[in-house]
Amino acid sequence: MENFFSLMSGGGALLLDPMIWVVVLAGTAYGIVAGAMPGIGATLAFGLILPVTFALGPVPAVALLLSIAVGVSYGNSIPAIMIGVPGTPAATLTVLDGFTLHKRGETGLAVGVAYVSAIVGQLISIPLFVLALVPLSGLAYVFLAPELFGLYLLGVVAVVSLTGKNVVKGLIAAVLGLAVGLVGLDPIQFQPRFDFGVPVLRNGFDTAAVIIGLLAVSELFRSARQVFQWDALVDNFRMKFPRPKTFLPTARPILLGTILGTAVGAVPGASGTAAAMIAYQQAKLTSKRPQEFGKGSIEGIAANESAQNAANSGELIPTLGLGIPGSGSMVLLLSALTIQGLVPGPRMVVETPSLVEAAVGGMLASTVLLIITGWWLARAMLKAVTVNRSVVIIVAIALVVIGTFSLSGRVFDVITALVFGVIGYYMRRYGYSVAAASLAVVLAEGFEKNLRSGLALFDNNVWEFVSRPMTAVLLLLSLAMLILGIRGERRTRRKLREQENEPAVANTAK
Amino acid sequence: MADKDTVTEAESARLGDRWVDIAGGLAFAALGLAIVVIGELTLREDIKGDLLGPMAFPRLLGGMLCVGGLYVAFRAWRMSADQSAIALDEEGDEDEADVPASTIRAFTVMGLSLLYAIVLNPVGYLVATPVFVAAGLYALSVRSKVVLIVVPIVLTAFCYYAFAEVLSVPLPSGILTVPLRALGWAR
Secondary structure, X not given: OHHHHHHHHHHHHHHHOHXXXXXXXXXXXXXXXXXXXXXXXXXXXXXXXXHHHOOOOHHHHHHHHHHHXXXXXXXOHHHHHHOOOOOOHHHHHHHHHHHHHHHOOOHHHHHHHHHHHHHHHHHHHHHHHHXXXXXXXXXXXXXXXXXXXXXXXXXXXXXXXXXXOOHHHHHHHHHHHHHHOOOEEOOOOOOEEOOOOOHHHOOOOOHHHHHHHHHHHHHHHHHOOEOOOOHHHOOOOOOOOOOHHHHHHHHHHHHHHHXXXXXXXXXXXXXXXXXXXXXXXXXXXXXXXXXXXXXXXXHHHHHHHHHHHHHHHHHHHHHHHOOOOOOHHHHHHHHHHHHOOOOOOOHHHHHOOHHHHXXXXXXXXXXXXXXXXHHHHHHHHHHHHOOOHHHHHHHHHHHHHHHHHHHHOOHHHHHHHHHHHHHHHHHHHOOOOHHHHHHHHHHHHHHHHHHHHXXXXXXXXXXXXXXXXXHHHHHHHHHHHHHHHHHHHHHHHHHHHHHHHHHHHHHHHO | OOOOOOXXXXXXXXXXXXXHHHHHHHHHHHHHHHHHHHHHHHOOOOOOOOOOOOOHHHHHHHHHHHHHHHHHHHHHHHHHHOHHHHHOOOOOOOOOOOXXXXXXXXXXXXXXXXXXXXXXXXXXXXXXXXXXXXXXXXXXXXXXXXXXXXXXXXXXXXXXXXXXXHOOOOOOOHHHHHHHHHHOOOO
């Protein structure tokens, strides 16, 4: 309990630092704009700003990135309500109810509920995240090399099983990410591998460049396939803040969404989208007016928005507590911390508690800014949707090139990012998980190092390695998750085939 | 009634996608095989005390890529031979509905981006960046002269200020090195 209060108060103390407010103000504004532009999202927003974080220390870097995440989670509801297009997939269900209310002339009600739900969801989830993190930090010194190997394996398998429609392709993506880590020096014996005598490959590919390519550049290249604008969907409307008693029916779904959002967000690979959908479904099941869901229900908006905002805190639990990024944007957060010299893993929080305080402070400050400006910004942010999409894509690519160049001054890293962007483009088009690949790239060195050094620790006795209680549990969980993922995929394919065959059977019967 | 052998435009596109899927699977398999072979030829044997050694992961990962790639290629080939399977959901990220998509446009942007990166050092940031931005916008069907001139200039100036002045990141001066040095703006 003492750790909980010290972390929370440390985070609160950061609010007295003017530099943090400058960083958070910039991050929140940037995040809201990025969230309001369909197709951008937190991962791309992180990717574009990543080079800037290297000029900051780890504490302002974490505060900046998390304030962007808070901004995106609020900003994505604006186009969802006002033009029926979600800013990011996490706001998809907000479209169903929010856009319906907008068409009925009740835009203020929809935006007001989204605004309040986002703020409450974010505020309550912060102490929940710290509460979950404190016992994890107690495990830090229990986790030796075998346990870390098991943890990394679980993280990769979780992302493979939960993202994408094809588990085999997800595994290939993960293996590709691990294979990228083969280039460079062997982590135990320091023997050069796959560098082909090229000096620039002696230390392997730059991890940040690879991840920016896979996650950010690939999406930009994919977006370049189509030319269209969103501004044709924008219309004129009035917006008035609802009366306080209007919010009473949203109290239960907000609380439900916050708890579910934090919990589901903590599962690697699940992220805000899954959290929002589960919360929406549960809110509908437990509502006294389920028939209104999908037709303008404020309970639906409340559940969705509180869950996806709470998931920001949930994703931090495995990311900071275990060193396993919970989502694509968390992969980039960890990458930013790795470049700052921090080693991802359970000990990171124990040895550098200032990171948790930065996360708490960044999210708190960003939420305070949302309380003050969020309502007034909603209409203004709709302007972001009208920006020429082609301009956004090309400007973003230019920023990635310059930003990646600024990391090390090497054109090779820029070309690495672009080439992996091309690979990521192909992966996105044909169902290979870029999230799994980028997570595997981050974990690659630790994955092999912990396996080999762990075996050496037990005199190469494999049974002693795998029979350690925590390691055995993690390995079995990984296997179970993989089996569940494969079974889930087979069930989905069987249902699709049945749906395809139904019209043929009906025609035959006629 | 439509001829059951007639393939619609959408189905034809999906068939094309299936062949790309097969090629991708084979490419991953070839990569896996290359990793194993190159590893066997170039890496030293296991050193005593290190049970797995430097060759274990290349063998494991290369083998998995090879087997997985062949499985994906085989499965995609079987689907292309089975017309009813064409109707199965696409596995990748879908394009925006009712808007034409162009692979060539995406490849053009990729090519321009790679060219920008390659010429960044020799040509310099102040020349390469506005040219890339203008060319990229043109490739994405922007035809407004105002946008094609103003956006590249504003972006180049903004990024120069942000990176070179605020973050103190030295940006390449390229062909402008001599005049910029004469002005005292570059070292």
